Amino acid sequence: MSLVSNNIKYLRRLNGLTQEQFSRKIGIKRSLLGAYEEARANPNLTNLKNMATAFGVSVDHLLKNDLRRLRETPDLGIPFNPAFKPMAPLIKDDAPSAPQPLSAIVNKFQPPKPALRMVAKQVALKPVRPEKFERSATPITPFTANAPLTFNNHYEENGATKSAPPIEVKAPQQTIQWVKRGQANEYLANYQDTAFLNRLPVFQLPNLPSGHYRAFEASEDFSFPGALLVGSFVRNWYEIKDGTHYALLIKNTGVISRKVYNQVKAKGILLLRSDDPKRSDLELPIRDVLEVWEVKSFVSQTMPASKPSHENLKKILGNLRDELNRDTSSGGFLS
Structure with a gap:
């Protein structure tokens, strides 16, 4: 589940609305609202604004904040109105109309038939030239960040093998x-x-x-x-x-x-x-x-400072140890 989907579901339940009731109030289908709450789809900007207005929060808070936690910590300064009353429906909750014949419903959604165009003269149709494509035996050029990926196709025409223009696939930007x-x-x-x-x-x-x-x-x-x-x-x-x-x-x-x-x-x-x-x-x-x-x-134009190697440190400590041993053997002492 994403942050936005959790916020939508939380605020809808907090205001005592079913998916059917809330989807009708913001003018979308219940199945689309279900997809938003289950993170199977991302709401567009218009639907985000409608939902934020209905809940009394900003779009920014709906996208960036976990409103379940922020409601428990009001010191964060996020405005939240627990006494929210649902906004007026964006679409009317009309009473269900009488059943209509199936033919009327089908005809309503049928695209209009294109008008016939009269042609004054006879149109001669030429047969399409058959082209036989086969996989190229040439290995595909490896993908690199600086060069496009190309594929080469070959086909035969009148017994001769010809190459089709390569298809370019742009690299990610x-x-x-x-x-x-x-x-x-x-x-x-x-x-x-x-x-x-x-x-x-x-x-x-x-x-x-x-x-x-x-x-x-x-x-x-x-x-x-x-x-x-x-x-x-x-x-x-x-x-x-x-x-x-x-x-x-x-x-x-x-x-x-x-x-x-x-x-x-x-x-x-x-x-x-x-x-x-x-x-x-x-x-x-x-x-x-x-x-x-x-x-x-x-x-950065600044290079990191070099660190002394362990071998150099061992050599320095060895020299100090030898010097201390010489002073001790000669009867000297350290002040």
């Missing part, structure tokens, strides 16, 4: 939109504006699965300040993993990149921890979070 540091305030104001998002620079990275990503510039909270953090969108707050780096869009603040610890169920907050031990932790109320992007990759 990878899109990374880049939000520059100087665009932080503009992004905060237009993060839901499609026109603004379409103007963002787009690039790709090798070895990154296909999909839609967004890149943000890291602050001093990251081990490599100034690095480009590439993240995938997180739709459910409860899927945030402890100790994982995320880029978060915060209300009235902008983008913050830190390690996140999920305390939504216990306190309704996210605990943000910097890679810099000198910086204190932040407790962020979940109601102030506008977007969450899980960091999947990063690009």
Whole structure:
């Protein structure tokens, strides 16, 4: 079951409505409502708005929040009206009409017959040229991320073998939109504006699965300040993993990149921890979070500092031990 399907079923039962009653009130079939509640289909935007209006919640809360839990924790600031009365029916609950003949029902849904077109002159129909296709013996080119997948077909015509044009299958696309540091305030104001998002620079990275990503510039909270953090969108707050780096869009603040610890169920907050031990932790109320992007990759011009090898450490300790032994054997002492 998905989060949306659980919310729809929970709110419908909370208001004492059957599937038949609620489906008629929002103008859809009962079977479609059942598919929504069983997560066999996703509601479109119009049906989402109608259901959210009927229940007295926003579409955003219906998509992102587990309303069963949020109702038990009202401190999260999610509006909820337990005294909700069902809205007026969007379609009329007309009394069942008298039975109609089957022929009348069939004729109602029959498409209109096309009008006959009179042809002034006789039309000569040419026979279709027979073409015999057979599987190519040439091996198929392996799929790569940078080249389309092609298939070659051969057919015979008048005893000669000819090749048909190859069929191209496009490779899955990878899109990374880049939000520059100087665009932080503009992004905060237009993060839901499609026109603004379409103007963002787009690039790709090798070895990154296909999909839609967004890149943000890291602050001093990251081990490599100034690095480009590439993240995938997180739709459910409860899927945030402890100790994982995320880029978060915060209300009235902008983008913050830190390690996140999920305390939504216990306190309704996210605990943000910097890679810099000198910086204190932040407790962020979940109601102030506008977007969450899980960091999947990063690009940095700073190379990590090299760590001393175990062999070098053993050699240094051995030299110190030898020096201490020489001082002890010569009667010296350490002050």
